[in-house]
Amino acid sequence: MWAFIHKLGSPKWFYGISARLSPWCWGVAVALILVGGVWGLAFAPADYQQGHSFRIIYVHVPAAFLAQSIFVAMAAAGFIFMVWKIKLADMAATVMAPLGAGMTFVALFSGAVWGVPTWGTWWQWDARLTSMLILFFLYIGVIALRGAFTSRDSASRAASVLAMVGVINIPIIKYSVEWWYTLHQPATFSVTSRPAMPTEMWAPLLIMVLGFYSFFIAVTLMRTRSEILRREASKRWVRELLGEGG
Amino acid sequence: MSLRLQARKLACERDDRWLFHDLDLDLCAGEIVRVEGPNGSGKTTLLKILSGQLADYRGELFWRGAPMRRVRRDFLANLLYLGHAPGVKAALTALENLAWYQALAGASGDEDDRLAALETVGLAGFEDLPTGQLSAGQQRRVALARLELMPRPLWVLDEPFTAIDREGVAALEARLEAHTRRGGCVLVTTHHALRASSALRSVRLGEGGAGVER
């Protein structure tokens, strides 16, 4: 088990294995997103209340899911880096942060756009949107903190600590914001929390969510590979690899 | 069990640059070990590692034969570290500063001891002034008074001679030698030429290479 973890933590080994995994992830991501997108846009039935604006759910919810998952993944990578000093985990955490911030932004944007036909306003202090907005600030904080240090080692550690502190806080923030929202807007209807959804509606949603997760894995693999090359530029295996490749 | 700090195959990489690697070092009772090397060769980093501040190194550290990670508190109870900054609070008086340092070690301390220590470093009459009103050299002396006050066997001193006048330098050198005679040990970096003595040893840090003992 330990040997496996340390092997997994070796950039060289990871570089090799991820090269084989990467095309599959991209293939799965593209296929799922295409299928889910077309299904959701053209074939899923319209909502009886919201009509076709309901189709925004197929990008809003996957983006929101991913935004939260990426933060948790980033904190987990930070934890692994701090406890076992596996630098690979930090490289992954480095590349995850901007993607997470981007996903949060898309979730916010699609949520805001969805608000116009639903609530008649571009911004509603809805519980979900508000916690998304806070999550966005948390991402910005992690990215800014990492950028503020001149020493990369210190930057990595500081960003890891902040990500871990943030991940402890996310559920607290989420619940307190929900509580706050119900207190102030008791009867407003929330766009995504609805009772039973028919299969034709949630099946494309599930496909989209899975597609987004594959996309996340594919991008993280690819960018981590670049980050490995950048950080391990003076290692022999990188040189041999490049020497062979021309 | 006597004082002994060992480093085995010590290496430190900061941001992809090897400051030093394969460094073996033995510090024993009765020694002054001087770390030499050009600017940026990692002298301060080495001192920070050997004083247990920086955990980001490869290799092993042993304190009295046991791995450092396990005996860290015992090690710290025997260590006195003076860094680049004197660690003296400008708004506190010299006495208050020393009292805090004694308390950090876990002892309430004694006012007479503190007064005596300040007198030894030539600060008699300045005990009750906020140290912000003292000169840089005098502030440094307040920090050096800790050497008198706290009987820690292992001293790790980063540029202790900074801002000290000539008599002060001579007194400090004599103090270091007296410390080694009592079975203490000193690890020091300095640009100042130390008086040759049988206790003195040098470790040279090269440029990105291994340390060489001389």
Place this chain on the structure above:
Amino acid sequence: MSSAESGPARRDGPLPLAGEPEGGAMVAIRATLKRDLVLMLRRRSEVLNPLVFFALVITLFPIGISPDPELLATIAPGLLWVAALLAALLSLDGLFRSDYEDGSLEQLLLSPQPLAALALAKVAVHWLLTGLPLALMAPVLGIMLSLPAGSYGVLAVSLALGSASLSLIGAIGAALTVGLSRGGVLISLLVLPLYIPVLIFGAGAVQAAILGAGVSAHLAILGALLAVALIFAPWAIAASLRISING
């Protein structure tokens, strides 16, 4: 330990090696508390500045919005809480910075006592001289915002309780940025999102008091938040200080 620490009197004898330190932690914590209190009281303006800031910000709102007492009364709980939160934030940057600059922070890290406990002592002083005075001052400003009667006590209690959590969470941010020269703005970016739960329940408690609803649930949650912060924050602060000292 006491015989080993007898100092210059025994300067010629052989040096004893100290054993594992015992029972010194309380001495160190008490001394750190006292030292920070003395330091803050000698620079009284640093204690007063957040309070003046608090009063100033509260003055701006009636001028900027409207002097209408009814309108002010509805927004007063939130305003008071937000302004107090910002005032507490303002003083956070100095929590570790002066110690970092004069080198006493590295000495604190090299103490054989648990760093988390020593950091907690410093945070306690920060709360005592920032959070608590802000809480005591808030009712006075509440009068100026025509805060409805019956909520003044809750305002002070919720602020006192909440600002302790704010100091603890904020100290993590202060510890992370202490090694950075332009840490002042960054710290608010890191810390403010984490303050939101405390703000929600703190302002909520005052609002509940105005509406005549029970406030014990709010105060209990504020207490729970404080408990969580007390458990996690000291370790995070200690870890962050260790990172920053090697920045």
Place this chain on the structure above:
Amino acid sequence: MAFDSLSAFLAMGGHGPYVWAAYGATVALLLGVTLHARAERRQVLRDLRRRLRRERRQAESAPVSPDERHARES
């Protein structure tokens, strides 16, 4: 199929601008991230190869052991 014609599909029952804006932003992000990741990878590889070539040239002109050089340069 939930739509009768292409124009109905594009109109989205009157909600066209909102639906297409949300999807457009998402596609822009996904594509942008992908293209950026590819460009980044190429850039890194190009920089590394260039550096390797330069070091080879230097090695030919001045024989220094490679380890020393890496240590000094990186």
